[in-house]
Amino acid sequence: MVRQDLKIKIGKLELKNPVIAASGTYGFGEEFKDFVDISKLGAIIAKTITLNPSEGNPPPRIVETSSGILNSIGLQNDGIDGFLKDKLPILRKAKTVIILSIAGENPGEYKRLAKQLDKIDEIDGIELNISCPNVKGGLDFSVEPSSTFDVVNLTRRNTSKTLITKLSPNVKDISEIAKAAEAAGSDSVSLVNTFTGMAIDIETKMPKLGNVVGGLSGPAIKPIALRMVWEVSKKIKIPVIGVGGIMDYADALEFIMAGASAVQVGTANFVNPKATIEILSGIEKYMRKNKIKNMRGLIGCLKI
Amino acid sequence: MFQYQADIVSNREVKPKYFLMQIKAPSIAKEAKPGQFVTIRCDFKTAPFLRRPFSFHSISGSSFKILYEVVGEGTSILSNKRPGEKIDILGPLGNGFSMPKKCSEFILVAGGIGVAPLFALAEALVKGKKRRVHAIIGARNKKGLLCENDFKGLGIKPLIATDDGSCGKRALATEVLEELFSKLGATLPTIFACGPESMLKRIKSITRRRGFECYASLEENIACGVGACLGCAIRTTSGYKMACKDGPVFNLNEMIW
Numbered sequence: 001m002v003r004q005d006l007k008i009k010i011g012k013l014e015l016k017n018p019v020i021a022a023s024g025t026y027g028f029g030e031e032f033k034d035f036v037d038i039s040k041l042g043a044i045i046a047k048t049i050t051l052n053p054s055e056g057n058p059p060p061r062i063v064e065t066s067s068g069i070l071n072s073i074g075l076q077n078d079g080i081d082g083f084l085k086d087k088l089p090i091l092r093k094a095k096t097v098i099i100l101s102i103a104g105e106n107p108g109e110y111k112r113l114a115k116q117l118d119k120i121d122e123i124d125g126i127e128l129n130i131s132c133p134n135v136k137g138g139l140d141f142s143v144e145p146s147s148t149f150d151v152v153n154l155t156r157r158n159t160s161k162t163l164i165t166k167l168s169p170n171v172k173d174i175s176e177i178a179k180a181a182e183a184a185g186s187d188s189v190s191l192v193n194t195f196t197g198m199a200i201d202i203e204t205k206m207p208k209l210g211n212v213v214g215g216l217s218g219p220a221i222k223p224i225a226l227r228m229v230w231e232v233s234k235k236i237k238i239p240v241i242g243v244g245g246i247m248d249y250a251d252a253l254e255f256i257m258a259g260a261s262a263v264q265v266g267t268a269n270f271v272n273p274k275a276t277i278e279i280l281s282g283i284e285k286y287m288r289k290n291k292i293k294n295m296r297g298l299i300g301c302l303k304i
Numbered sequence: 305m306f307q308y309q310a311d312i313v314s315n316r317e318v319k320p321k322y323f324l325m326q327i328k329a330p331s332i333a334k335e336a337k338p339g340q341f342v343t344i345r346c347d348f349k350t351a352p353f354l355r356r357p358f359s360f361h362s363i364s365g366s367s368f369k370i371l372y373e374v375v376g377e378g379t380s381i382l383s384n385k386r387p388g389e390k391i392d393i394l395g396p397l398g399n400g401f402s403m404p405k406k407c408s409e410f411i412l413v414a415g416g417i418g419v420a421p422l423f424a425l426a427e428a429l430v431k432g433k434k435r436r437v438h439a440i441i442g443a444r445n446k447k448g449l450l451c452e453n454d455f456k457g458l459g460i461k462p463l464i465a466t467d468d469g470s471c472g473k474r475a476l477a478t479e480v481l482e483e484l485f486s487k488l489g490a491t492l493p494t495i496f497a498c499g500p501e502s503m504l505k506r507i508k509s510i511t512r513r514r515g516f517e518c519y520a521s522l523e524e525n526i527a528c529g530v531g532a533c534l535g536c537a538i539r540t541t542s543g544y545k546m547a548c549k550d551g552p553v554f555n556l557n558e559m560i561w
Contacts, residue, residue: 027532034305047534055544062527062535067350069527076534076544219350247350270527271345271355273307273394 004287005294006280008042008261010239011162011187013097013125015042015262018295019252019280022243022266023048023101023127023166024073028087029094035273040280042262043097046087048129050102051109053079058210063199068218068245069267070197072211075103080113084120092122099164103129107141110155118159126161128152128186131168131193142168142193145180156185164241167191169221169228178232178240190241190264191232192225217267219245226258233259233300247275249282256283259300305397305530306331309390313367315383320447321374322417323383330366332395338363338424339521339553342370342395343529346378355394356382357526359421359498359552371420371450397529398552401425401519403432407494411484412439413477413507415499419450421521422498430458438484439463442477442499446470478506485514492516501561508556518556522547 006017021029021038023045029038038044056076063070078086083100091098100123104110110128117123130141130151141151152165165181167174169192178189194215199208207213225244233240242255243264252263268275292298310329318324332342343355356378358370374383385391401421410429412422419441429437439462443449449471455462464472465480473480477499495518497507504520511518524547527535531549538545539560545551 025528025533027528027530031528031530031532035307047532056534056537059537059539059544060525061537062354062525062533064352064354064525067353069354071527071533071535073534076537218353270529270533271353273528273530 004284004292006284006287008239008295010164010241010262011125013043013162015097017042017280017283018256018262019276019283020045020099020241020262020264021269021276022264023129025266025269028091030090032269032273036277039095041096041276043099043124044094045099045101045127045264046091047077048075048101048103049077049080049083049113050075051080051104051113053077053082060208060210061214063208063214065197065199065216066220068216068220069270070199070209070214070216071194072209072214074211080116088120088122097124098122099125099127101127101129101166104151107151107154110151111158114155114158118161123161125164126155126159127164127166127190128155129166129193131166131170142177143171145176148177149180149184152181152184152186162187164188164190166193168193169224169244170196174228175232175235178236182236182238186238188239188241188261189232189236190243192221192228192244195221195224217245219247221245222251226254229255229260230258230302246279247271249279249286252279252283253286253298256295256298257300257302259302261295261299305395307392307394310393312385312387312389312391314387315385317383318371319450322371322448322450323374324361324369324371325382325385326367326369327391327393328367329393332393333363333366333368336360336363336368336396337400338428339400339421340396340398341421341552342393342397343526344382345392346381352376352378352381354527355529357397357529359521360396360424361420362424362427371417371423373417394529398548399550401496401521401553403429404494404517407492408434409436409488409491409493410438411481411493411495412437413442413481413495413497413499413503414440414451415442415477415503416444416448417450418497418499418503418521420498422496423451423454425496426455426458426460430460438493440465440477440480440484442466442480442503443471444468476503476506478503478510481507482510485510495519497521497556504556504559505561508559512557519553520556521552522554524552
C-alpha cells in the first residue's frame with residue numbers, strides 16, 4: 001500500500017501535514033496534551049503575544065450564538081518577556097512546528113517583536129495578527145492594503161523567519177489585502193480571523209459581551225470563510241492557510257479544494273479537544289480511498 | 305483529564321425541572337474531587353454549540369452523578385437521555401474545594417441548584433474524624449428544594465430557607481447563616497458556598513466582618529474548559545483568573561464584583 005504524503009511547505013517551513021492548531025484556541029499546546037499527541041499535528045500557533053503584558057477585556061468574554069461563539073478575550077497575555085520566560089519552555093515541549101502569533105499597537109511594536117523573536121531558535125515561524133477585532137487599533141492595519149503592506153514589510157525586514165499574515169474578513173476586498181501582504185514579503189496568508197459581531201440580553205437590555213462587540217467564529221462563518229479562501233487563492237502565489245469554522249475533515253477538505261495549502265482548526269477544539277487529530281486521520285483516509293498520493297493532488301482541485 | 309463516550313446509568317427527574325444523572329466513567333470518577341467539574345457535549349449538532357459544565361454532585365467508585373436544572377436547550381437535551389445511552393464527557397476539570405487541615409467546623413451554604421457541588425463536598429467531609437458539618441439549603445420554594453434527605457443520609461440535618469416559607473424558614477439562606485453564627489459562639493468555621501451571585505456577595509460581606517474564610521464555587525460560561533481560550537475570566541484582587549483552570553472554587557475575599 002502506498003503511504004499518503006501529506007507534507008506541505010509554508011515559506012521555509014516543511015509541515016508534515018496540513019492540520020494546524022489555530023492561535024488563541026490552543027493555549028501553548030500543553031493544555032491539550034491529555035487528548036492529542038501534539039507531535040502529530042502539522043504545526044501549532046500559540047496564543048498571540050504583544051510587546052507589553054495585557055490583562056484583556058472585562059468578562060463576559062464568550063457568548064454562544066447560533067452554531068458559533070462570539071469572543072472578546074482582548075489578547076490577554078504576559079508580554080514578550082513573560083512569554084519567553086514562562087511559556088516558551090512549555091510550548092517547546094510540543095514536538096512539531098511552533099509558530100508564534102504576534103500583535104502590536106503600532107508598526108514599531110511589530111518591528112521590535114520580530115527583531116527579538118528572530119534570535120529565538122525555538123520559534124519556527126511568526127503569524128502576524130493584524131486583525132484582532134478585540135483590541136483598540138488591532139483592526140486598523142488589516143483594513144487597508146497600504147497599512148497592511150507597511151506592517152508586513154517592516155516585520156519582514158526584521159526577521160528571516162517564515163511569516164504568515166492573518167487577514168481580517170471585516171474588509172471591503174480581502175484579495176487586495178492579501179496581495180499587499182504578498183508584495184510586502186509575507187510567506188503565506190491565513191484567512192479568516194473572526195467576524196465582528198454582537199449579542200444582546202433582552203431582559204437586562206445589556207450587551208452579552210463585556211466588551212460590547214466581539215469576534216464570531218465557528219461553523220456559522222464557514223461558508224463565508226471558504227468563499228474568501230477561494231477568491232484569494234486565485235489571486236496570489238504564496239500559500240493560503242484556510243481557517244473559519246472547520247469542525248471535521250470534510251470541512252477541512254472543502255478549504256483545501258478551494259485552494260488552501262493548509263488549514264487551521266480553532267473553535268472546534270473547544271467542542272471536541274481531539275478535533276485536530278480526527279481531521280488529520282479523516283484527510284488521510286479520504287486520500288487513500290480516492291488514491292490521492294500527495295497534497296498537490298488536493299490543493300485547489302475544485303472543478304468549476 | 306479524559307474525554308470519551310461514557311455510559312449513562314440513570315437519569316431521573318428528582319423535582320420538577322431538576323434531574324439527577326449517574327454516569328459510569330471509571331477513569332474520571334477515580335480522579336474526581338468535590339468542586340471539580342466535567343463538560344458534556346449535549347448533542348453532536350452545532351447547536352447548542354459549546355460543551356456544558358456540570359460539577360460533580362456525588363462521586364463513588366467507578367461512577368459519578370451530576371444534578372442539573374433544565375434551563376435551556378443543552379440541559380433539555382440531557383434530560384431526554386436514557387440509561388444505556390452514551391454521553392460525551394470531558395474531565396475532571398478545575399481545582400476542587402481544598403480542605404483546611406486545622407479547621408474542624410464547616411458550614412455549607414447552598415442556593416438553588418448551587419447545592420450540586422456542596423453535596424459531593426459533604427460526602428467527603430463526613431469521612432473525616434472530629435468534623436462538624438452544618439448545611440444550609442436555600443430555595444425559592446418547596447418544589448425547588450433539593451437534597452434535604454441526601455444530607456440527612458450523611459448525618460447532617462440541613463437548615464432550610466425558602467423565599468415563600470413553603471418549607472423550613474421563610475428567609476434567605478444568608479439570614480439563616482447569620483443566626484447559625486450567633487449560636488456557634490467562639491469557633492472559627494470555614495464556609496463553603498455555591499449559589500446565585502447575590503447570595504455570594506452577601507456571604508462575602510457577612511464572613512469578612514467576622515474574619516471567616518469562605519470559598520465559593522462560581523458559575524461562568526465555559527468554552528474550552530482547559531485554560532486555553534481565556535474566555536471564563538473572573539476578576540480577582542490579583543487580576544483576571546480563569547474559572548475553568550484556576551477555579552471554579554475561589555476564596556470570596558479575592559473576588560471583585
